[in-house]
Amino acid sequence: xxxxxxxxxxxxxxxxxxxxxxxxxxxxxxxxxxxxxxxxxxxxxxxxxxxxxxxxxxxxxxxxxxxxxxxxxxxxxxxxxxxxxxxxxxxxxxxxxxxxxxxxxxxxxxxxxxxxxxxxxxxxxxxxxxxxxxxxxxxxxxxxxxxxxxxxxxxxxxxxxxxxxxxxxxxxxxxxxxxxxxxxxxxxxxxxxxxxxxxxxxxxxxxxxxxxxxxxxxxxxxxxxxxxxxxxxx
Amino acid sequence: xxxxxxxxxxxxxxxxxxxxxxxxxxxxxxxxxxxxxxxxxxxxxxxxxxxxxxxxxxxxxxxxxxxxxxxxxxxxxxxxxxxxxxxxxxxxxxxxxxxxxxxxxxxxxxxxxxxxxxxxxxxxxxxxxxxxxxxxxxxxxxxxxxxxxxxxxxxxxxxxxxxxxxxxxxxxxxxxxxxxxxxxxxxxxxxxxxxxxxxxxxxxxxxxxxxxxxxxxxxxxxxxxxxxxxxxxxxxxxxxxxxxxxxxxxxxxxxxxxxxxxxxxxxxxxxxxxxxxxxxxxxxxxxxxxxxxxxxxxxxxxxxxxxxxxxxxxxxxxxxxxxxxxxxxxxxxxxxxxxxxxxxxxxxxxxxxxxxxxxxxxxxxxxxxxxxxxxxxxxxxxxxxxxxxxxxxxx
Numbered sequence: 269x270x271x272x273x274x275x276x277x278x279x280x281x282x283x284x285x286x287x288x289x290x291x292x293x294x295x296x297x298x299x300x301x302x303x304x305x306x307x308x309x310x311x312x313x314x315x316x317x318x319x320x321x322x323x324x325x326x327x328x329x330x331x332x333x334x335x336x337x338x339x340x341x342x343x344x345x346x347x348x349x350x351x352x353x354x355x356x357x358x359x360x361x362x363x364x365x366x367x368x369x370x371x372x373x374x375x376x377x378x379x380x381x382x383x384x385x386x387x388x389x390x391x392x393x394x395x396x397x398x399x400x401x402x403x404x405x406x407x408x409x410x411x412x413x414x415x416x417x418x419x420x421x422x423x424x425x426x427x428x429x430x431x432x433x434x435x436x437x438x439x440x441x442x443x444x445x446x447x448x449x450x451x452x453x454x455x456x457x458x459x460x461x462x463x464x465x466x467x468x469x470x471x472x473x474x475x476x477x478x479x480x481x482x483x484x485x486x487x488x489x490x491x492x493x494x495x496x497x498x499x500x501x502x
Numbered sequence: 503x504x505x506x507x508x509x510x511x512x513x514x515x516x517x518x519x520x521x522x523x524x525x526x527x528x529x530x531x532x533x534x535x536x537x538x539x540x541x542x543x544x545x546x547x548x549x550x551x552x553x554x555x556x557x558x559x560x561x562x563x564x565x566x567x568x569x570x571x572x573x574x575x576x577x578x579x580x581x582x583x584x585x586x587x588x589x590x591x592x593x594x595x596x597x598x599x600x601x602x603x604x605x606x607x608x609x610x611x612x613x614x615x616x617x618x619x620x621x622x623x624x625x626x627x628x629x630x631x632x633x634x635x636x637x638x639x640x641x642x643x644x645x646x647x648x649x650x651x652x653x654x655x656x657x658x659x660x661x662x663x664x665x666x667x668x669x670x671x672x673x674x675x676x677x678x679x680x681x682x683x684x685x686x687x688x689x690x691x692x693x694x695x696x697x698x699x700x701x702x703x704x705x706x707x708x709x710x711x712x713x714x715x716x717x718x719x720x721x722x723x724x725x726x727x728x729x730x731x732x733x734x735x736x737x738x739x740x741x742x743x744x745x746x747x748x749x750x751x752x753x754x755x756x757x758x759x760x761x762x763x764x765x766x767x768x769x770x771x772x773x774x775x776x777x778x779x780x781x782x783x784x785x786x787x788x789x790x791x792x793x794x795x796x797x798x799x800x801x802x803x804x805x806x807x808x809x810x811x812x813x814x815x816x817x818x819x820x821x822x823x824x825x826x827x828x829x830x831x832x833x834x835x836x837x838x839x840x841x842x843x844x845x846x847x848x849x850x851x852x853x854x855x856x857x858x859x860x861x862x863x864x865x866x867x868x869x870x871x872x873x874x875x876x877x878x879x880x881x882x883x884x885x886x887x888x889x890x891x892x893x894x895x896x897x
Contacts (some may be wrong), residue, residue, distance in 0.1 A: 323890045326804065327888040346701055348809070349809075352807065352808045352809075355805075356805060356807075359802050359806075361805065361846075367797065367798070367801040369802070370515060371511040371514065379503045380503055380508065383503040383504065384808075386804055415584045456713075487855030
């Protein structure tokens with residue numbers, strides 16, 4: 269794999285067991301590479317396997333077959349514990365529904381990601397989290413709990429959390445789908461700008477026009493996913 | 503951020519449920535602690551009150567009533583014996599100390615106890631010692647010239663508000679014979695704290711019937727033999743007499759403790775059931791809390807938290823609840839023992855609620871271990887949470 273390749277997938281399949289020794293194959297990606305520092309947008313119909321693909325790259329779902337490499341690492345050659353640590357350090361994940369922890373403030377939600385990776389010294393975590401939130405325009409919201417933030421603000425906290433450990437790869441699953449058009453446009457602009465400035469590799473599931481316009485490459489899942497939702501032996 | 507910080511934040515986030523869970527643990531622990539403290543306090547109070555003297559001599563009747571009435575002032579006084587019984591025993595070469603006791607009525611609920619200075623004397627074998635916080639002891643006055651001087655137990659003085667020099671009486675018929683406070687005793691943690699002491703002469707002078715009698719009455723005589731080997735013969739002789747009985751307080755204590763043991767066994771069963779209910783409540787509370795946040799647990803896992811980390815967060819939460827509830831329960835147990843002790847004191851039993859029982863650290867450590875264990879099932883639920891399944895977008 270080229271040193272400038274951030275992500276590479278080879279013959280990756282994902283099937284879900286149906287019982288009686290039969291599985292339903294929902295994803296088959298023959299080949300996919302993401303050059304480092306680029307922005308790639310995935311689009312496709314609901315159920316086309318976009319989220320599954322992101323989960324496989326993040327290592328939170330295990331492929332039925334194939335190889336997933338992030339940087340130089342074969343993700344699924346790692347033990348689960350090492351994969352968790354690898355994900356904490358190397359992958360930032362932004363969810364469609366933000367998934368902020370309700371018991372924690374904005375600042376603490378960002379610091380939480382640093383707790384799992386342990387790459388930022390404990391004494392610097394608060395400062396770094398605050399800097400990220402300020403950079404995303406949330407200087408006045410550091411101590412606020414998610415329920416006291418607007419949806420746009422919540423998503424910006426989620427973006428700050430994904431950037432907390434300075435991972436080279438950011439995965440984002442329709443990050444603006446639950447925002448109104450204006451807020452979505454603002455958040456997407458900030459998100460793309462920050463990723464560009466920090467030279468992150470960004471894989472974005474989105475149908476947002478701004479995202480599509482700002483992307484280096486756009487993949488349609490209908491073309492990328494060769495699975496035909498067929499039953500296969502488990 | 504640490505696992506402890508996250509656990510504390512989660513507990514804070516569901517404050518009402520957390521407080522209720524900790525309170526339920528504290529109530530269970532309080533019950534155990536107060537039971538242990540009171541059972542021990544009652545036993546010690548019985549032992550302390552009944553072991554200075556080896557024999558209690560009184561009128562024929564119930565041995566338990568005699569000991570409870572004379573030593574603990576818990577029961578009605580037994581019928582009288584003659585004062586000459588005391589004089590005979592006092593002269594008996596087998597007797598080291600004989601103390602006459604006359605039980606009278608009460609002033610504001612505090613029992614009148616007539617005796618002499620021997621009651622307050624210090625002996626090497628006495629567990630209980632008396633000291634004055636103010637004034638002096640009453641005089642051993644002659645029967646024909648009673649001084650009507652009174653010495654108050656610490657609680658009797660505190661509750662009635664009587665001070666040195668104050669005169670008092672209960673009921674108009676006693677107005678002619680008021681007692682004068684000449685001394686106040688320090689706390690002894692016994693039934694004596696609730697007694698009003700005065701001389702036998704005053705006792706007989708205040709009593710209309712006794713005034714007319716040639717042979718004066720007594721309620722009982724407390725006996726300490728010179729040698730324990732003299733005890734059986736004294737015991738036998740006094741019981742052979744038609745008027746008197748001699749009771750070994752240790753025998754009565756054994757009867758009381760045997761009755762208490764049955765109650766303690768029942769209490770232990772009840773406490774065990776309460777403990778199980780509390781643990782189930784902790785388990786249920788933690789389980790529902792974990793179910794409610796499966797999505798958040800999945801999020802943490804997606805952010806890189808290891809399974810062991812989310813397991814640790816849930817276990818630390820239940821451990822913190824157990825620690826808070828356990829410590830609160832121990833403190834609460836002592837507080838309840840304090841109030842229960844003041845109620846028991848009215849029955850003549852003095853307990854010390856501030857004494858530390860060696861069982862308390864055992865209870866505390868057990869509660870913390872079991873409380874943490876109750877979080878194990880929810881923790882395993884968190885441990886086994888499948889990330890991808892629980893991260894599916896909400897519809």
